[in-house]
Amino acid sequence: MSIQGFLRADGRKGIRNVVAVAYLVECAHHVARTIVTRSDDPDVHLIGFPGCYPNAYALKVMQAIGTHPNIGAVLLVSLGCESFNREALRATIAASGRPVETLVIQESGGTAETIRKGVEAVARLKAVADQTARVPMDVSELVIGTICGGSDGTSGITANPAVGRAFDRLGAAGAACVFEETGELVGCEKIMADRAITPELGEALEASVRKAEAYYTVMGYGSFAPGNAEGGLTTQEEKSMGAYSKSGSAPIVGILKPGDQPPTGGLYLLDVVPDGEVRFGFPNISDNAEIVELIACGAHMTLFTTGRGSVVGSAVSPVIKVCANPETYRKLSGDMDIDAGRIMEGRGTLNEIGDEIFDLVLDVAAGQRTVSEALGHQEFILTYKAFDPIGPACLPLRRAS
Amino acid sequence: MNLVLLHPDDNILVVAMPVRAGQALAIDGATVMASGEVAVGHKVARRALAAGDKVLKYGAPIGSMTAAAAPGEHVHMHNMKSDYIASHTRQATGEGQ
Numbered sequence: 001m002s003i004q005g006f007l008r009a010d011g012r013k014g015i016r017n018v019v020a021v022a023y024l025v026e027c028a029h030h031v032a033r034t035i036v037t038r039s040d041d042p043d044v045h046l047i048g049f050p051g052c053y054p055n056a057y058a059l060k061v062m063q064a065i066g067t068h069p070n071i072g073a074v075l076l077v078s079l080g081c082e083s084f085n086r087e088a089l090r091a092t093i094a095a096s097g098r099p100v101e102t103l104v105i106q107e108s109g110g111t112a113e114t115i116r117k118g119v120e121a122v123a124r125l126k127a128v129a130d131q132t133a134r135v136p137m138d139v140s141e142l143v144i145g146t147i148c149g150g151s152d153g154t155s156g157i158t159a160n161p162a163v164g165r166a167f168d169r170l171g172a173a174g175a176a177c178v179f180e181e182t183g184e185l186v187g188c189e190k191i192m193a194d195r196a197i198t199p200e201l202g203e204a205l206e207a208s209v210r211k212a213e214a215y216y217t218v219m220g221y222g223s224f225a226p227g228n229a230e231g232g233l234t235t236q237e238e239k240s241m242g243a244y245s246k247s248g249s250a251p252i253v254g255i256l257k258p259g260d261q262p263p264t265g266g267l268y269l270l271d272v273v274p275d276g277e278v279r280f281g282f283p284n285i286s287d288n289a290e291i292v293e294l295i296a297c298g299a300h301m302t303l304f305t306t307g308r309g310s311v312v313g314s315a316v317s318p319v320i321k322v323c324a325n326p327e328t329y330r331k332l333s334g335d336m337d338i339d340a341g342r343i344m345e346g347r348g349t350l351n352e353i354g355d356e357i358f359d360l361v362l363d364v365a366a367g368q369r370t371v372s373e374a375l376g377h378q379e380f381i382l383t384y385k386a387f388d389p390i391g392p393a394c395l396p397l398r399r400a401s
Numbered sequence: 402m403n404l405v406l407l408h409p410d411d412n413i414l415v416v417a418m419p420v421r422a423g424q425a426l427a428i429d430g431a432t433v434m435a436s437g438e439v440a441v442g443h444k445v446a447r448r449a450l451a452a453g454d455k456v457l458k459y460g461a462p463i464g465s466m467t468a469a470a471a472p473g474e475h476v477h478m479h480n481m482k483s484d485y486i487a488s489h490t491r492q493a494t495g496e497g498q
Contacts, residue, residue: 153415153442156459157405186485191461213485222486229490232416232442234456234476235483238463245459307442327441344417344441 003365005137006072009097013137014069015300015365016043018316019126021075021118022062023048024089025082031111032077035118042373044122045315047380054083057274057385060259062089064296067096070316072129074098075121077114080106099128140174140265142365145294145302145317146246147180149287152231152307152325156242158353159305159324159340164248165354166303167267170361171250176262178297179247180270180290182212183223183283187237188244192269195252200393204255205269212273212283219282227308231325246305255394257387258293264396270297271390280384288312288379291319301364303357311335313377318370320360322353337371404428404445408460413444413476415458420445426473433473443477446470456481 005013021044023032029048036046047065049058066074066089074093078086086102093100101121108114146163148155167177185192189209196202216222222236233239253266262268272293273283284290291302291314301317304310307324309332323329326341333339338357342348364370404414404426414428420439425432428447439445444458450470455462468480478488 153444155442157407157415157417187463188461216486221489222483224486224488226489226491229478229488232440232444232477234444234478234481235464235488236486237461237483238456238458241459241461241463325442 003137003362004134005141006069007133007135008069012069012298013135013141014071015137015367016070016318017072017129017132018070019044019073019075019122019129020047020066020071020316021045021077021122022066024076024078024084024086025052026050027079027082028077028105031105031114031118034115035075035077035122038115038119039122041126042376044126045378047315049084049382051384052082054085055384057258057387058382059085059088061292061296061382063092064259065292065316066093067098068295068298068316070300071098072132073125074100075118075125076100076102077118078102078104080104099125101125137365138174139170139362142170142175142300142361143178143262143298144170144175144361145178145180145291145297145299146305147287147290147294147302148184148243148246148305149310149312150306150308151228151233151239151242153233154325154341154344155305155307156245157324158343159307159322160242161245162340162343162350162353162357163246163303163305163322165350166357166361167246167248168250169354169358171248171265171267174265176265176268176298178256178262178268178270178294178299180272180294181223181243181284182208182269182271182273183216184240184243185209186213186216186222187240192244192252197251197253197396198393201252201254204391204393205252208255208269208271208273211275215273215278215283218278231307253396255390256297257390258385259296260390261298266396270294274385275388276386279386283385285383286381288314288381289383292380292382301361309335311372311377312379313370313372313375315378315380318364318373319377320357320364320370321372322357335371335375406447407458410460411457412447412450412454413456413458414447416441416443416445428472431472433471436474439475443475446472446474446476448472450476
């Protein structure tokens with residue numbers, strides 16, 4: 001199946017053509033959600049930021065997602081008095097060549113009238129987005145993220161290393177592959193640093209994990225949920241070793257922070273733990289927050305491995321669910337795309353499942369809906385954080401062409 | 402095969418099919434009786450482990466034993482701990498550990 005991407009003005013290509021309706025404070029959430037519900041279109045998605053106080057990270061992530069290759073147009077829904085810089089967000093999206101409109105509830109006649117105007121705006125925006133040119137798209141133009149959620153003792157044996165095999169194939173084909181959650185790499189920092197393409201990057205990788213360990217220590221909990229223990233995982237570092245296997249075996253070419261775009265193909269670590277003093281709470285309050293950050297780094301889709309059985313999807317970019325545990329698969333097969341747990345029962349090998357994931361990535365890029373996508377899952381969550389820019393050792397040189 | 406060895410250096414094995422109490426387990430050529438039920442994804446000792454021993458999985462240390470375990474015995478939160486950040490269970494949550 002060949003991929004026909006949606007060509008954007010910056011040269012990037014999308015695998016979906018989503019009209020995003022974005023609330024800019026929780027007070028506008030209901031109005032924005034109702035606009036999405038009434039539009040009744042699988043390619044109209046709700047995104048947003050709930051806070052009333054300003055946050056540079058939240059603006060950067062919303063700008064990155066508003067100009068994501070999978071986005072065709074954006075409707076901003078503001079209450080009117082919140083701090084979010086709606087003009088800056090609108091200007092960034094407009095400069096990317098996308099149609100964008102803003103509705104301010106306090107100036108648009110309140111709830112009912114803003115919903116009515118919003119539904120009309122979405123129809124207008126979609127009509128423009130539908131004119132987007134379709135062009136051939138190569139595997140090398142894909143950005144693929146991976147995350148694990150609801151991990152158990154099978155995750156690190158089946159689904160995670162199978163994703164690692166798929167990542168090795170995708171990276172070899174020129175795609176950018178992004179793994180994340182430095183808090184789930186505590187204990188494997190030395191092994192990971194050995195895979196860096198430069199010694200300086202290796203030091204930066206180790207430093208990112210030390211930062212995560214210090215941060216989580218202050219918070220009082222590691223990135224370790226009770227379900228992990230019930231599933232046979234005992235310690236943070238055990239969970240880490242299993243999670244780490246999602247990264248495959250390719251050299252690590254760079255580190256990203258949320259909203260940074262990978263400048264080349266190859267394997268990247270996404271550093272999701274805030275810089276500076278501990279503020280604003282847990283780095284990522286749920287898996288969905290990590291998926292949003294992968295999307296903010298341009299991920300066209302996310303490979304989500306689960307042992308206990310997560311059911312989530314995402315707005316903007318499809319989620320492929322790779323189930324690690326054969327017992328979980330039997331209970332939740334209607335929520336899973338790939339049955340990696342059959343490795344446990346001798347009904348498949350890591351290479352076979354890795355190839356299955358690779359093939360599904362191409363099918364989903366070509367338009368096939370993932371299971372969570374077809375079920376209507378469009379989870380999205382964005383909370384407060386603070387980051388310093390990435391250091392000079394963190395990125396490979398930009399492609400010459 | 403009930404038990405998986407992930408790396409030659411490992412001193413634990415991962416349970417691939419549910420283990421029943423009293424079931425005979427083949428570990429490195431010897432046969433031991435499982436002392437209790439162990440669920441899929443959990444770990445059992447490959448050899449006799451003492452308190453303070455590093456637990457090796459994927460060939461890497463994943464924590465330390467806090468109590469001894471005989472070959473075939475369940476290795477989990479009751480007899481091992483993290484060397485980094487303490488783990489928590491649902492019961493312990495909110496009790497200040």
